[in-house]
Amino acid sequence: MRIVTGEEMASVEAITMNKIGLPGVVLMENAGREIARKLIEQYGDKRYLIVIGAGNNGGDGFAVARMLMEQGITVMTCIIPDESRFVGDAKQHKRIYEQSGYRWKYWHDIEHEWLEMLCDLDVIVDAMIGTGIKGALKDPYPAIIKKLNRSQKEIVSIDLPSGVPADETAIAHEAVYAAKTYSLQLMKLSYFLEATKPFYGEMEVLPIGVPPATFKHLEKQRCVWGEEEVFHSWFTSSSFAHKGNNGRVGIIAGNDNMPGAASLVTTAAVQSGAGLLTVGTTRPVIQAIATHVKEAMFTTLSANQEGLLAPTEKELFAFYENKTVVTIGPGVGRGEHVKDMVLHAITHFNGPLILDADALRVVADCLDSIRKRKEPLIITPHPGEMGMLTGYEVEQIKQRRFEIAEAFARENGIYVVLKGPHTIVAMPDGFLTVNMSGNEGLAKGGSGDVLTGMITALVTRQKTQVALSTSVYLHGYAADLYKKEGWSTESITPSHLIAKLPDAFKVVTSKS
Numbered sequence: 377m378r379i380v381t382g383e384e385m386a387s388v389e390a391i392t393m394n395k396i397g398l399p400g401v402v403l404m405e406n407a408g409r410e411i412a413r414k415l416i417e418q419y420g421d422k423r424y425l426i427v428i429g430a431g432n433n434g435g436d437g438f439a440v441a442r443m444l445m446e447q448g449i450t451v452m453t454c455i456i457p458d459e460s461r462f463v464g465d466a467k468q469h470k471r472i473y474e475q476s477g478y479r480w481k482y483w484h485d486i487e488h489e490w491l492e493m494l495c496d497l498d499v500i501v502d503a504m505i506g507t508g509i510k511g512a513l514k515d516p517y518p519a520i521i522k523k524l525n526r527s528q529k530e531i532v533s534i535d536l537p538s539g540v541p542a543d544e545t546a547i548a549h550e551a552v553y554a555a556k557t558y559s560l561q562l563m564k565l566s567y568f569l570e571a572t573k574p575f576y577g578e579m580e581v582l583p584i585g586v587p588p589a590t591f592k593h594l595e596k597q598r599c600v601w602g603e604e605e606v607f608h609s610w611f612t613s614s615s616f617a618h619k620g621n622n623g624r625v626g627i628i629a630g631n632d633n634m635p636g637a638a639s640l641v642t643t644a645a646v647q648s649g650a651g652l653l654t655v656g657t658t659r660p661v662i663q664a665i666a667t668h669v670k671e672a673m674f675t676t677l678s679a680n681q682e683g684l685l686a687p688t689e690k691e692l693f694a695f696y697e698n699k700t701v702v703t704i705g706p707g708v709g710r711g712e713h714v715k716d717m718v719l720h721a722i723t724h725f726n727g728p729l730i731l732d733a734d735a736l737r738v739v740a741d742c743l744d745s746i747r748k749r750k751e752p753l754i755i756t757p758h759p760g761e762m763g764m765l766t767g768y769e770v771e772q773i774k775q776r777r778f779e780i781a782e783a784f785a786r787e788n789g790i791y792v793v794l795k796g797p798h799t800i801v802a803m804p805d806g807f808l809t810v811n812m813s814g815n816e817g818l819a820k821g822g823s824g825d826v827l828t829g830m831i832t833a834l835v836t837r838q839k840t841q842v843a844l845s846t847s848v849y850l851h852g853y854a855a856d857l858y859k860k861e862g863w864s865t866e867s868i869t870p871s872h873l874i875a876k877l878p879d880a881f882k883v884v885t886s887k888s
């Protein structure tokens with residue numbers, strides 16, 4: 377499933393109409409039929425108010441109104457702008473509606489009886505503004521939207537909650553708080569942003585007949601990564617595999633005061649199928665975690681007086697030997713010692729390199745070396761770390777997460793796993809995947825270490841894009857499984873996630 381902006385949606389619709397030859401009125405008819413079917417399925421023959429704007433979103437509204445009325449359902453249709461404003465496909469659907477014998481009223485003619493009207497209706501269908509929104513909301517929409525939101529009626533939005541843009545534009549105006557949004561054909565970017573997702577309510581995508589052949593013309597390729605994608609992209613190990621085929625993994629993690637991070641990242645990697653795993657860390661960390669992670673081998677690396685890792689060049693070269701992937705970061709602490717270690721690995725380790733947590737703090741200083749690297753480099757920042765890397769405020773990162781992750785991945789030729797609800801994985805070629813699993817039970821210190829362990833294990837056994845997107849999905853899915861079992865999200869800990877990985881991994885062998 378693709379994720380698009382309003383402009384991109386308009387571009388695939390234009391190709392559908394102009395090149396493929398499927399007229400816009402047919403797409404609108406399809407949209408109307410799908411939405412009417414859903415409404416009847418959901419609410420039966422309740423009483424509907426359909427509020428219509430002058431663009432094609434309003435055209436969808438006329439198609440829905442007609443189809444509901446054809447079923448004998450009570451519908452009041454009202455339009456906001458003057459009827460002379462309707463043009464093109466929307467005008468055509470308005471005419472079809474009228475020629476079918478149905479009537480509409482002007483919003484301003486019925487507004488004074490709004491409170492009485494509310495007693496006679498159950499569901500409001502919002503067909504005011506869709507992907508065509510431009511700039512700040514103009515009158516009379518803010519006042520109307522306020523009224524609708526206060527009505528305490530179920531509001532169903534067509535394509536987008538009116539007032540919400542499809543893309544990453546920030547809004548400072550009213551917008552419809554929908555109980556449900558039927559998004560047409562493709563998902564819209566704003567569904568994945570903290571500021572705008574709440575307006576959507578439950579979101580469902582309905583097909584309207586735009587042929588998939590048009591999607592390859594999209595300049596930016598963004599896809600949802602969910603159970604289907606995980607299942608279909610997975611390559612199972614050969615039954616003749618030996619431990620060496622399943623990745624010889626090296627993890628540099630922990631410091632004397634932070635053995636926990638090293639333990640979590642290592643255990644998660646073991647539980648995710650790492651063939652042979654070596655942890656490079658300080659002697660006290662090894663003593664603290666060795667009995668928890670029986671499958672791991674350990675290499676003692678030099679530490680400074682504060683118990684922070686400060687490996688020598690010789691130790692690092694020895695550590696890279698035979699490794700198919702190296703991960704640096706969880707629990708290594710902050711300071712100059714980290715920069716030396718990270719820069720060394722960027723320059724001298726010839727395999728996929730994963731940088732997480734404290735290692736991310738020095739990435740901004742290493743970009744020249746990173747751009748010269750041939751092998752994949754993967755970074756796993758949360759919005760705060762992404763802010764440090766790019767110079768943006770955290771709020772800007774959250775609002776423009778697609779744009780910023782993509783630009784950083786492309787410019788530096790790296791993989792960016794921008795974490796948070798709906799984690800984005802951005803590839804060096806600009807392709808993006810967006811995660812559909814996970815819940816607030818993951819918002820705990822240590823969850824990120826578990827994810828990094830999973831990525832470390834999968835990255836040598838799957839295509840990098842698949843390894844990253846699938847790790848993120850399964851990590852979130854493990855938390856979702858607890859929620860499904862009735863756990864409160866407060867009780868889900870990073871250690872629980874690891875314990876649930878065997879169940880989460882069942883998705884790769886069979887769909888639930």
Ligand SMILES: NC(=O)C1=CN([C@@H]2O[C@H](COP(=O)(O)OP(=O)(O)OC[C@H]3O[C@@H](n4cnc5c(N)ncnc54)[C@H](OP(=O)(O)O)[C@@H]3O)[C@@H](O)[C@H]2O)[C@@H](O)CC1
Pocket residue numbers: 389400401403404407429430431432433434435436465504505506507508509510511512513514515517534535536560584
């Ligand atoms: N055949 C097709 O193309 C198909 C399109 N489809 C549907 O069309 C939708 C896109 O249609 P669209 O491009 O016509 O724009 P749309 O969302 O109706 O908005 C334009 C209207 O909003 C108004 N408006 C805008 N900004 C505003 C503001 N700040 N404040 C106030 N008003 C503002 C603007 O008013 P104006 O600025 O012109 O005064 C105009 O009236 C898409 O979401 C999907 O539902 C599907 O049926 C498939 C087939």
Ligand SMILES: Nc1ncnc2c1ncn2[C@@H]1O[C@H](COP(=O)(O)OP(=O)(O)O)[C@@H](O)[C@H]1O
Pocket residue numbers: 733758795796797798799813814815816817818819820821822823824825826827851852
């Ligand atoms: N509210 C949430 N919904 C879904 N996933 C979340 C949420 N909060 C955090 N996560 C996920 O949990 C992990 C937290 O990682 P991070 O912030 O690096 O934690 P830490 O470094 O303490 O281990 C990330 O994978 C992130 O996507």
Ligand SMILES: [K+]
Pocket residue numbers: 433502503504505506533534535536537538
């Ligand atoms: K709408």
